[in-house]
Structure formats: C-alpha cells, structure tokens
Amino acid sequence: MEKSIYSARYGTFLKLLKKAREQAGLTQTQLAVKIGETQTFVSKCERGERRIDVVELHTFCRALGVSLKQFVAALERAIGRQK
Helix, strand or coil: CCCCCCCHHHHHHHHHHHHHHHHCCCCHHHHHHHHCCCHHHHHHHHHCCCCCCHHHHHHHHHHHCCCHHHHHHHHHHHHHHHC
16 A cells, blocks of 8 residues: 555545535635635645545535535545556
8 A cells, every 4th residue: 555645546536626626616715715724725735735634524525515425436436447
C-alpha cells in the first residue's frame, strides 16, 4: 500500500472533490464560507497539500449537497477503473 498522499488513488479523490465543488456551482471561497474555513484551506485540500480526514470529508459533502455515501461510491467506481 502506498503511503504518500500523492498516490494515484488520492489524486483521483482530489479530482472528485474538485469536480463535486464545481458541479455544486461553488467557488473555493463560497465553499470555505459554508464549511467555516478559509479559501486557502479549501485550495490546499484540493491540491493535496493538506490531507482530509473522514469527518472533514463529511463536512465538505454536506456543504456540496452530496451524501458521503454517494461521494464514496463515486470514488470506488473511479478507483476501480484505474486497475
């Protein structure tokens, strides 16, 4: 198992996170306001400079109007296509 936050699977996670934000029609600044963080925080998360834990992912998902279950299912599909 890769330990780097820059693994291909984590890269897929980051792409999905950004795509979900864009599909929700939110800028990084708007998302930051919804989750009580700064735009810099959101940017660092999307670029992989800051790793997101499951509780933070749940917060992101709620702000984006997608359930954690839906997000994880999309991630599973995307990772499955990489094999």
